[in-house]
Amino acid sequence: MTQTKNIDRARFLALLRLMHRIRAFEEAAIGAQQAGLVLGAIHPSIGQEAVAAGVCTNLERADLLLSTHRGHGHTLAKGADPLAMMRELFGRAGGTCGGKGGSMHIADFGVGMLGANGVVGANIPIATGAAHGLKLQGSRQIVACIFGDGAINRGPFLEGLNWARAFDLPVLFVCEDNGFSATTRTATMTGGAGAGARAESIGIPALEVDGNDLPELDAAARGAIAEIRAGKGPVLLHAKTYRITGHTAVDPATYRPAEEVAAQRAKCPIARMEALLALAGVEAETLAQLASEAAEEMTAIAAKAEATGWPDAARAFADVQDIGDPRERAF
Amino acid sequence: MTQTKNIDRARFLALLRLMHRIRAFEEAAIGAQQAGLVLGAIHPSIGQEAVAAGVCTNLERADLLLSTHRGHGHTLAKGADPLAMMRELFGRAGGTCGGKGGSMHIADFGVGMLGANGVVGANIPIATGAAHGLKLQGSRQIVACIFGDGAINRGPFLEGLNWARAFDLPVLFVCEDNGFSATTRTATMTGGAGAGARAESIGIPALEVDGNDLPELDAAARGAIAEIRAGKGPVLLHAKTYRITGHTAVDPATYRPAEEVAAQRAKCPIARMEALLALAGVEAETLAQLASEAAEEMTAIAAKAEATGWPDAARAFADVQDIGDPRERAF
Amino acid sequence: MAQDSYLNAGRRAVIEEMTRDESIWALGEDLGRGGVFGQYKGLQEIFGAARICDTPISEACIMGAAVGAAMTGTRPIVEMRFSDFALCAVDELVNQAAKARYMFGGQMRVPMVVREPIGIWRSSAAQHSQSLESWYTHIPGLVVVAPATPADNLGLLKSAIRCDDPVVYMEHKNLWALEGEVPEGEHLVDLGRADIARAGDAVTIVTWSAMRHACLRAAETLATQGIEVEVIDLRTLWPWDRDAVLASVRRTGRLLVVHEAVAVSGFGAEIAASVAEALHHDLKAPVRRLGAPRIPIAYAPPLEDRARVSDGAIIDAVQGLVAPRTAA
Amino acid sequence: MAQDSYLNAGRRAVIEEMTRDESIWALGEDLGRGGVFGQYKGLQEIFGAARICDTPISEACIMGAAVGAAMTGTRPIVEMRFSDFALCAVDELVNQAAKARYMFGGQMRVPMVVREPIGIWRSSAAQHSQSLESWYTHIPGLVVVAPATPADNLGLLKSAIRCDDPVVYMEHKNLWALEGEVPEGEHLVDLGRADIARAGDAVTIVTWSAMRHACLRAAETLATQGIEVEVIDLRTLWPWDRDAVLASVRRTGRLLVVHEAVAVSGFGAEIAASVAEALHHDLKAPVRRLGAPRIPIAYAPPLEDRARVSDGAIIDAVQGLVAPRTAA
Numbered sequence A, B: 001m002t003q004t005k006n007i008d009r010a011r012f013l014a015l016l017r018l019m020h021r022i023r024a025f026e027e028a029a030i031g032a033q034q035a036g037l038v039l040g041a042i043h044p045s046i047g048q049e050a051v052a053a054g055v056c057t058n059l060e061r062a063d064l065l066l067s068t069h070r071g072h073g074h075t076l077a078k079g080a081d082p083l084a085m086m087r088e089l090f091g092r093a094g095g096t097c098g099g100k101g102g103s104m105h106i107a108d109f110g111v112g113m114l115g116a117n118g119v120v121g122a123n124i125p126i127a128t129g130a131a132h133g134l135k136l137q138g139s140r141q142i143v144a145c146i147f148g149d150g151a152i153n154r155g156p157f158l159e160g161l162n163w164a165r166a167f168d169l170p171v172l173f174v175c176e177d178n179g180f181s182a183t184t185r186t187a188t189m190t191g192g193a194g195a196g197a198r199a200e201s202i203g204i205p206a207l208e209v210d211g212n213d214l215p216e217l218d219a220a221a222r223g224a225i226a227e228i229r230a231g232k233g234p235v236l237l238h239a240k241t242y243r244i245t246g247h248t249a250v251d252p253a254t255y256r257p258a259e260e261v262a263a264q265r266a267k268c269p270i271a272r273m274e275a276l277l278a279l280a281g282v283e284a285e286t287l288a289q290l291a292s293e294a295a296e297e298m299t300a301i302a303a304k305a306e307a308t309g310w311p312d313a314a315r316a317f318a319d320v321q322d323i324g325d326p327r328e329r330a331f
Numbered sequence C, D: 001m002a003q004d005s006y007l008n009a010g011r012r013a014v015i016e017e018m019t020r021d022e023s024i025w026a027l028g029e030d031l032g033r034g035g036v037f038g039q040y041k042g043l044q045e046i047f048g049a050a051r052i053c054d055t056p057i058s059e060a061c062i063m064g065a066a067v068g069a070a071m072t073g074t075r076p077i078v079e080m081r082f083s084d085f086a087l088c089a090v091d092e093l094v095n096q097a098a099k100a101r102y103m104f105g106g107q108m109r110v111p112m113v114v115r116e117p118i119g120i121w122r123s124s125a126a127q128h129s130q131s132l133e134s135w136y137t138h139i140p141g142l143v144v145v146a147p148a149t150p151a152d153n154l155g156l157l158k159s160a161i162r163c164d165d166p167v168v169y170m171e172h173k174n175l176w177a178l179e180g181e182v183p184e185g186e187h188l189v190d191l192g193r194a195d196i197a198r199a200g201d202a203v204t205i206v207t208w209s210a211m212r213h214a215c216l217r218a219a220e221t222l223a224t225q226g227i228e229v230e231v232i233d234l235r236t237l238w239p240w241d242r243d244a245v246l247a248s249v250r251r252t253g254r255l256l257v258v259h260e261a262v263a264v265s266g267f268g269a270e271i272a273a274s275v276a277e278a279l280h281h282d283l284k285a286p287v288r289r290l291g292a293p294r295i296p297i298a299y300a301p302p303l304e305d306r307a308r309v310s311d312g313a314i315i316d317a318v319q320g321l322v323a324p325r326t327a328a
């Protein structure tokens, strides 16, 4: 566990700010859902923000990212515009995907964010293929692929990792291990020691880190990404964290004891980062301000999203494919 | 490498006889294919007979077996009738599957042989589920699931092994590693140390054996099966062998040097078993007789198969499903 | 008769059948906590964790394991959560479950029910909204069921569980909360038998799943205009109740097929083609289909709505069918 | 014009396109040794192992990796070996490749060609013989192509490779050896345009893939009986050439659709239904379909043959269509 005064204050203040913005974004989205403004499912990453921050801060803008159903944090951290994201959640015009995707399908190709995914584990072969494409084109870009602990029990995890190793592809696999596969404790359904052991059995080096310890995560991600960019092939980062909220924003998660959640809440990466920065001499006021600024920003963004109009219904028939009439024989 | 006079002569003579019968069966089938009597593809297991013999001899008749496209040996070793099998290859009445399956779909539920499979790796979840079914019913039976080295790169390998571990199921996974995935050297497409390492990363104990050394294989299989039957959950047996023929009977396999094949031919499990039995005092004549008897048996069987009539064409519409007319709207 | 929901009716079917037959078990993700929609709520408490079996996120293995477990004498109920995720297990269903009985020459059967909820459910977007029932009707070896009412969800699910062949059982997500009359005693509905949801002689509407209700609403409106339509809820798509449909169209001379799935190569094509083949000379108007345009389902309501067959579209189509023919 | 085989024509298409555009590459099992049918023979020697890429036996990842590689500016040709194995990669094709462009609001496209050989090939049995083209026609976002001649395999595969959307490209295994005239220069065939393989005015036969040849043989025989049928080879199934089909049926007044796939919910249902809807009043006889019974493909020849649409069945069906109507 990182416990030192000698941290890069500016860097970690910026990352703390990012974590606050992620949390505030999701809290605003949850509020909007409760108000009936967000109609689709939301999978909050509250308590897991360090993974997004620690991984994405070490990516270059041109690098690519693939995420999951629980991807708001990753997407924001990669540089997507929170207003466009919020509009997407609201299903409004100007959403990242024009309102077609919603929370589970946010993508922003402009910042290298190649998509959340509604199918657990499906992002792994796509990320692997993106890295394959980059390698074929002689690019120096790399790909980061974030997935949950539940995804390691799906076949595409094996196929993608083996492929990345077989072709020595520039891809960072990140297992964001929050202990749960929806309402099921992943450990009860998983043989062996987890993502890292499985990666190593495929010949992929693995690093295990405390996913709520941002400096540790940051250092591990930086090191791994440098190796990958140097052409050494894939690395897997296994970040252990905890999902403070339910599986979705409407899941009360009564299948776990309140004490467990309370204990984990105390270890939340934002609280820990604040403690560390305090130790390093950052004033309490500065820290408090970061939180309130983020909340204000995202509240304003939610209000703007609400004030935005719906997409033109005719867009329903656009971007299906270049040839063939999508309306044929319907209605 | 087993090299001792103190082997169980009766046991290994019986197993040598079994290996000869397997080889003779396939040689007869290949001959029949060349004569235009077997119309579907044949994947010979020539050189791999020890895996079939060593694994299946340690199964009880009630135990279950799932196999692959290269499954004649496994099926014979589990106790299926070679005449019914040959008729199946010829597509004749009285074939194990009534002529509906052919070489890639031989099954004989009467001896616990739950099917070859035309889809690489597809037998793994089925075997796992069969073991799950047995466990639910409190059975003492176990399941053996044989697959190739290429299958470990398919998702169902991961999903099946993880499942078997999660539910502590009575299943013996056997990776029959002949070094090839069709015309591709599996090693060039596979990350890490292979089947055993992958199994261990999932928490499944793995044994690696020389798959052409029948006594070694026999002992390993016996031990593993005893553990499994005792309720300790799955085990993986990784048997390294070599495919002396091409991928199919018509594949000249020019993608590998003749010297490699020649060297491997010398290590063929039948030759090795013969050498060992000779060392243990079995007469050359006895050994030669086993080979010729097997050849005679299978030649006669092929002749009988050829003399058998076709299945009744109306059977094409039987055993589809209980309800619904399969002929509806056709023709 | 008592009121119950579509969801509860399905739950009751599972309870009744699992109580009757010890060899039945259910497997899928999160079943111990009731499943994603609560269809399995409380069942693990009744039947234990072995028979209401939580699984890893391994759709291919869920389906494949069910095949193996069915071959060894158990009767698995497979829960796929959303039909979209069943696309992770197509080899296991189509190449294995559906073909095993035939391919192995009838040595055994594969009794399993694959529950895979279908349909548009507000703002669930392209990967959680599909209806691919027509795919399964095309696959020899599969029985395909899509219940529309609480009573049918009870009676058909029970029959599906008793069926000795693999059944793809598609509940509609939007119907979970639907309440309706459900018989109190043992209630079985035969597979393959349609339900005449409303009698009429102007037009035959053939439909299934959630669209049954839209068609009945449209029928009410049309009745006020003096147009009495017959609404046939197929309930089972394979085998479908050809006799009931042909008998009705022979009377009405007009056919409209309505389904939520994409119209192109939807199961409506099979029905429309079959009727056109069989009853060409009895038809007073061309056969007609309504289904979704060939677009993925979008998230935003105004876009999503473009993929829905509205009550208005049904009414228009019926009016078009009964209108006197005008030169084109 | 020169004679060439269907297999070689496809191989030539790949060579020409890969020579023209460096971003094109092919991936699949055993490609370095020519692929399972020799369609890629010698290509690794020309283009190197990076562009003719041998892969692990990982169909899901082959398909999924192609999606990612397409998103990053390359144009993958995916080889699935047998269309049956593509069932191991349905999520990747249907939930990912087909939907990405739409779901992400048109931010990018997924240009990839999925080659998946279809069809009955003597004694290949249930897991190596399927034709599931109708499935793909039902999926928004996919283009579906099934060439029947060497020239079309050249021209359509080239067009498929140039298409910016995912194309399911289904060659027929029984056609690999077929020889035919193939243009020598650049030869492109537009996607979505049918080929009138034979002109006639008695009956319109709509077909594709290997059945084109059976239909043409039947047409020869029928011509000797004075029945001149028009044979339309659709070539592209989505989008299909509605105009060509409707124009022909408007003339002939009679439609027969012939395909190798299972008749129930086959793509013939879509065509028959579409024609019945659009041209009911022009039809002189009911629309008619020929396809396989709803059975898996068996191994033994006499059983396998029961799944084939024979020339005789086509001839009978045409004769039935032109026969004067007798009271039923």
Ligand SMILES: Cc1ncc(C[n+]2csc(CCOP(=O)(O)OP(=O)(O)O)c2C)c(N)n1
Residues within 6 Å of the ligand: A068, A069, A070, A118, A119, A120, A121, A147, A148, A149, A150, A151, A152, A178, A179, A180, A181, A182, A186, A243, C029, C057, C059, C081, C085, C088
């Ligand atoms: C293939 C597939 N199966 C099931 C689901 C339903 N589902 C959505 S999220 C989820 C849990 C995923 O767990 P994990 O991978 O650990 O990610 P987390 O939700 O914990 O971030 C499940 C089962 C799905 N989306 N896709």
Ligand SMILES: Cc1ncc(C[n+]2csc(CCOP(=O)(O)OP(=O)(O)O)c2C)c(N)n1
Residues within 6 Å of the ligand: B068, B069, B070, B118, B119, B120, B121, B147, B148, B149, B150, B151, B152, B178, B179, B180, B181, B182, B186, B243, D029, D057, D059, D081, D085, D088
């Ligand atoms: C899913 C799938 N992909 C591809 C194939 C084609 N195929 C048949 S056998 C084979 C090689 C399998 O290699 P391995 O598992 O090592 O078994 P072996 O043939 O060596 O016994 C391949 C690629 C298939 N049958 N199924």
Ligand SMILES: [Mg+2]
Residues within 6 Å of the ligand: A148, A149, A150, A176, A177, A178, A179, A180, A181, A182, A186
């Ligand atoms: Mg998790």
Ligand SMILES: [Mg+2]
Residues within 6 Å of the ligand: B148, B149, B150, B176, B177, B178, B179, B180, B181, B182, B186
């Ligand atoms: Mg092998």
